[in-house]
Amino acid sequence: MLLPIVVGVDGSESSLGAIDWAADEAALHGLPLRLVHACLWERYEGPAFTEAAGVASERLLARAIIDRATERARQGHPEVQIDADIVPEDAEAALLREARRATAVVTGCRGRGPITGALLGSVSRSLATRAPCTVVVVRGRQKNRQAANGPIVVGVDDPTSSTAAIRFAFHEAQARRSVLDAVRAWRRPAHRAQAHPLLVGNPAHEHEDQAGALLDRALRDAEREHPDVPVRRVITEGPAHHVLLTHSATADLLVLGAPRRHGPLGLPLGSVAHAALHHADCPVAVVPQR
Template sequence: MTLSLVVGVDGSEPGLWAADWATDEAALHGLPLRIVHASLWERYEGPVFAQAAELPSEHVLAQEIVDRAAERARQRNPDVQVTVDIVPDDPEAALLRESGRAAAVVTGCRGRGPIRGALLGSVSHSLATHAVGPVVVVRGSPHNRRGANGRIVVGVGEAATSAKAIRFAFREAEARHCALDAVRAWRRPAHRTLAHPLLAGDTAHHHEERAAALLDDVLRAPEHEHPDVPVHRVTAEGPAHHVLLTHAATADLLVVGASRRHGPLALPLGRVAHAALQHADCPVAVVPQRAAA
C-alpha cells in the first residue's frame, strides 16, 4: 500500500508554504497528497477572512481552508493526487496520529496559535518531538524553500540517532538529483590527556580523523544503495548545532535524527534538532529513530 504524504493546514501563511512544499515533495516521490485540517472549531482570527462582512461557521471555514489549500496544490502540480480531510480534534493529537500511517507529515513553522511571535509553533514542536515517522517543518527563506540550491545537508551524529536520518537524506537527494552534504562536527576535549599515546601529537588532527572515519563508516552502505548521489563529506570543529546551521544556510533541506529515548535531563528533541527547528534558514526534516533498550 502506498502511503500518503500528509500536510497539516490551518489557513495561515506558513501553512500554505507547507502545502506548497508538500505538493512538490509528493510529485518528486510519486506519492498522493493528503491535506488535513484539524480544529476544535475555535473562531478563526487570521487575515484570510478579515474582510468578510460575517465570519462563516467554523465548519464552513474549515472546508474553505482545505479547499483553498487543495486548489493551490492542484494549480501547482496537476499530476499530484490530492485529497482533503477535516478532523474535529486537537491539531497536535490529529497530526501525531497521522504520523503513524504517513510517509511523512509536513507542517508550517508557525500556525495561528496565540503566541504568534514564537520561532516554532506548538504543533510543529510537538510533532517533531513525539511523531513516530518523519516530520518536515517548512521554514526558511523563499529561495531555500523552493529547492533552488541543489544541495541537501544531513547531520551525522551517533548511529543510535542518525542512521535513519542518513537514509532519508539519501532518498531525498536521489529524488531531487542533487548533492548531499554529510556533516559531522567534532570538538577537542576541554582537558588534554597528554598521557594517552594517540593524543600526544596534534589533538585537532586526531579528532578530525576520527570524525572522518565515522563518516566513512556510516555512509558506506547508503552510498552503495544510492550510487548516483554525489556525497560531500564535511568535518568541522565546533558545536554541532552551529556547524549544521552554518552549512544549511544555503541548502534546500536540513535532515537531522532524533532519538525517541532520552534521559531525564535531556532535551526532548536533543540540542541539535531543537536548534535546527528554531533557527534553520531552510526546511528541516526530523527523522526519529528508537534507541536500543
C-alpha cells in the same frame, strides 16, 4: 499501498508554504497528498449548536481553509492524488494520529496570529519528538524552500543514531539529483590531560581523524545503495548546531535523526534539532531512529 504525505493546514502563509513544499515532494516521489485542518468547534459545540452564528462562521472558515489549500495544491501539481479533510480534534492529536499512516507529516513554522503561532510551534515540536514517521518543518528563506539546486545536508551524529536520517537524505538527494553534504562536527575536550613530553602527535588531528572515520562508517552502506549520489564529507570543528545552521543557509533541506523509544512518548529533542527547528534557513526533516 502508498502512504501519503500529510500536511497540517490552518490558512496561514506559513501553512501555504508547507502545502507548496509537500505538493512538490508528493509529485517528486509519486505519493498521494493528504491535507488536514484540525478544528474543535464541532467536537465542543455538538449538533444542538450547529446553527449558532459563531459555529456557522467557524464552519465556513474551516471549509474555506481546506478548499483554498486543495486548490493551491492542485494548481501546482494536478497529477498528484489529493485528499482533504477537516477533523474535530486539536492539531497535535490530529497530526500525531495521521502520522501513524503517513510517509511524512509536513507543517509550517508559524500559524495565524501570535497565539496560534505559539500553538503551531508546540505542535511541530511534539510531532518532531513523538511522531513515528518523518516530520518536515517548512521554514527558512523562499529560495531554500523552493529547492533551488542547493545541497541536501545531513547531520551525522554516530552510526547507531543516524542511520535512518542518512538513508532518508540519500533518497532525497537521488530523487532531486542533488549533492549530499554529510556533516560531522567535532569538539576538542574541554579538559585534556597533560601530554607526556615524550609523546608526539597533534591531539586536534586525532579528534578530526576519529570524526572522519566515524563519518565513513556511517555512510558506507548508504553509499553502496546509492552510487549515483555525489557526496561531500564535511568535517568541521565546532558546536554541531552552529555548524549545521551555517550549512542550512545554502541548503534545500536539512536532515536530522531523532531517537525514538517504544510507547507513546518520544525522547526529548536534543539541542541540535531544537536549534534547527527554530533557526534553520531551510526546511528541516526530523527522521525517527529506533
